[in-house]
Amino acid sequence: MKIVVCAKFVPDATADRRFRSEDNTVDRAGVDGLLSELDEYAVETALTVKEAGDAEVTVLTVGPEQAADAVKKSLQMGADAGVHVLDDAIHGSDAVATSLILSKALGKLEADLVVFGMGSTDGGMGVVPAMVSERLGLPAVTLGSEVTVDGQTVRIRRDGDTASETIEGTLPLVLSVSDQANEPRYPSFKGIMAAKKKPVETWSLADLELTPEQVGGSSAWTEVVEVTARPARTAGTIVTDEDGSGAAGLVEFLSTNKFL
Amino acid sequence: MSNVLVLVDHTAGAVRKTTAELLTIARRLGEPVAVFVGEGVSDALPALGQYGATKVIALSNPELSQFLVAPKAEALAQVAAKIEPSAILISSNAEGKEIAARLAVKLDSGLITDAVDVVAADGGAVTTQSVFAGNFTVQAKVTHGTPIITVKPNAATPEAAETSPEVEEFDVTISDVAKTARIVESKPREATGRPELTEAAIIVSGGRGTGGDFGPIEAFADSLGAAVGASRAAVDSGWYPHAYQVGQTGKTVSPQLYVAAGISGAIQHRAGMQTSKTIVAVNKDPEAPIFELVDFGVVGDLHKVLPTATEEVTKRKS
Numbered sequence: 001m002k003i004v005v006c007a008k009f010v011p012d013a014t015a016d017r018r019f020r021s022e023d024n025t026v027d028r029a030g031v032d033g034l035l036s037e038l039d040e041y042a043v044e045t046a047l048t049v050k051e052a053g054d055a056e057v058t059v060l061t062v063g064p065e066q067a068a069d070a071v072k073k074s075l076q077m078g079a080d081a082g083v084h085v086l087d088d089a090i091h092g093s094d095a096v097a098t099s100l101i102l103s104k105a106l107g108k109l110e111a112d113l114v115v116f117g118m119g120s121t122d123g124g125m126g127v128v129p130a131m132v133s134e135r136l137g138l139p140a141v142t143l144g145s146e147v148t149v150d151g152q153t154v155r156i157r158r159d160g161d162t163a164s165e166t167i168e169g170t171l172p173l174v175l176s177v178s179d180q181a182n183e184p185r186y187p188s189f190k191g192i193m194a195a196k197k198k199p200v201e202t203w204s205l206a207d208l209e210l211t212p213e214q215v216g217g218s219s220a221w222t223e224v225v226e227v228t229a230r231p232a233r234t235a236g237t238i239v240t241d242e243d244g245s246g247a248a249g250l251v252e253f254l255s256t257n258k259f260l
Numbered sequence: 261m262s263n264v265l266v267l268v269d270h271t272a273g274a275v276r277k278t279t280a281e282l283l284t285i286a287r288r289l290g291e292p293v294a295v296f297v298g299e300g301v302s303d304a305l306p307a308l309g310q311y312g313a314t315k316v317i318a319l320s321n322p323e324l325s326q327f328l329v330a331p332k333a334e335a336l337a338q339v340a341a342k343i344e345p346s347a348i349l350i351s352s353n354a355e356g357k358e359i360a361a362r363l364a365v366k367l368d369s370g371l372i373t374d375a376v377d378v379v380a381a382d383g384g385a386v387t388t389q390s391v392f393a394g395n396f397t398v399q400a401k402v403t404h405g406t407p408i409i410t411v412k413p414n415a416a417t418p419e420a421a422e423t424s425p426e427v428e429e430f431d432v433t434i435s436d437v438a439k440t441a442r443i444v445e446s447k448p449r450e451a452t453g454r455p456e457l458t459e460a461a462i463i464v465s466g467g468r469g470t471g472g473d474f475g476p477i478e479a480f481a482d483s484l485g486a487a488v489g490a491s492r493a494a495v496d497s498g499w500y501p502h503a504y505q506v507g508q509t510g511k512t513v514s515p516q517l518y519v520a521a522g523i524s525g526a527i528q529h530r531a532g533m534q535t536s537k538t539i540v541a542v543n544k545d546p547e548a549p550i551f552e553l554v555d556f557g558v559v560g561d562l563h564k565v566l567p568t569a570t571e572e573v574t575k576r577k578s
Contacts, residue, residue, distance in 0.1 A: 221370030241560025
């Protein structure tokens with residue numbers, strides 16, 4: 001079985017994150033970045049499936065040069081090979097264009113099982129798995145909190161707002177997993193050394209039979225009009241609880257602000 | 261005026277508050293046309309009329325509920341092809357976002373998710389979103405195709421505008437490819453009697469500091485008529501179900517009042533609650549980053565502070 005994990009390189013959420021002033025896109029090149037934490041769950045899912053049977057795991061990323069780090073981390077965790085779609089024309093692509101690039105690459109890789117995380121930690125729309133499924137005409141089982149692969153059948157448990165559902169589909173298929181699905185492994189020393197010898201291919205848009213006009217900022221179907229930094233919250237009142245004074249102060253605050 | 265499609269969010273005909281919000285927003289952009297999928301359209305009709313739906317398009321093909329979202333997206337695309345709306349509004353929950361994603365590909369249209377406000381402007385709708393853990397506000401618009409916008413709960417205050425919409429049955433054809441992901445089993449979540457987390461005016465959340473005992477959190481929430489939330493640390497420890505997780509990988513909430521008890525305030529949590537109007541925290545650690553966000557904070561043990569406060573609130577309310 002050929003498993004492809006779609007992984008995203010994102011700005012580190014614990015460091016400075018900002019927008020480029022010239023075109024209101026997320027600054028990915030000038031800040032610290034890493035493999036999106038939520039994609040580690042996708043890598044772990046793929047590795048678990050591989051270890052239970054016979055499969056090859058390829059990690060696929062679309063992004064600027066630094067995005068190679070997302071591939072590297074996945075290889076260190078245990079993925080077998082990497083593909084990095086790298087092309088200057090991709091900058092500024094929205095979710096619709098990104099799903100087009102991924103779909104072309106997934107077609108070329110002839111993936112049986114495509115695994116995504118539940119969303120990225122930067123854009124956070126969480127819509128790309130459904131878009132890729134739509135483009136490839138494959139079933140999608142999404143937001144799995146528990147995943148079982150049994151022959152050609154993929155079954156997940158999804159904990160929704162109103163119900164806990166069991167959902168299944170047949171390979172080839174698109175799967176996305178939540179952060180409840182597993183506990184992603186840390187790369188071992190052996191894994192880090194082995195990753196250096198694993199094959200990573202770099203593909204351009206031309207390799208995917210796409211033209212620059214089909215992707216990137218100029219063809220994005222959405223436009224950010226304005227970006228405003230949220231003003232810092234003004235410092236509030238902090239009291240230290242002594243013999244019930246904290247509770248009294250809390251209730252007084254709620255009462256003054258008409259929450260009672 | 262142009263038509264604006266609103267996908268009705270309901271459970272067996274009981275319309276959720278988010279739909280009233282969507283209809284209110286739709287009226288800013290054009291004439292709201294409600295699309296109702298499933299059983300119970302006659303039960304839903306009064307609520308849809310109350311908030312200004314000019315027409316209700318009912319889709320009752322049973323295949324729409326047996327499978328995942330793909331058939332719903334197909335159906336909506338067929339409705340859109342017929343009535344050519346100027347925008348499509350959908351609730352920003354997991355299902356709504358997936359339907360919207362598929363629709364964007366089908367209709368060759370731009371998609372904006374998680375809008376916290378939508379206004380009419382020259383050349384169409386302008387949305388507001390809160391990004392990067394609430395540290396930035398972004399205004400955006402769709403520049404191609406039919407704008408598809410998913411809207412978060414509480415993005416608008418529902419305003420009544422009584423109409424008497426007619427119901428039009430609409431026949432949809434569902435392709436085989438849309439029927440490939442099946443719902444095999446569905447166990448409804450037990451009702452807690454508390455408000456829905458994403459729609460609640462007040463939320464009381466517990467974290468690692470509860471030590472696994474959510475009793476004081478639930479009691480304080482109930483005294484205030486609030487919903488209960490939990491941090492990722494509490495959920496990962498198995499102390500509270502994931503459906504109640506507030507944060508980047510759980511729900512993003514923006515209530516009038518958010519009470520964080522025993523929650524340190526890591527970025528993952530802040531991403532889910534930073535845009536709350538008023539924030540209160542109770543935490544033993546005076547250095548906890550949550551105190552940077554609060555309007556009112558108590559440095560103290562939640563197991564002492566909350567029960568006393570619960571008693572006092574109950575006394576004052578009676």
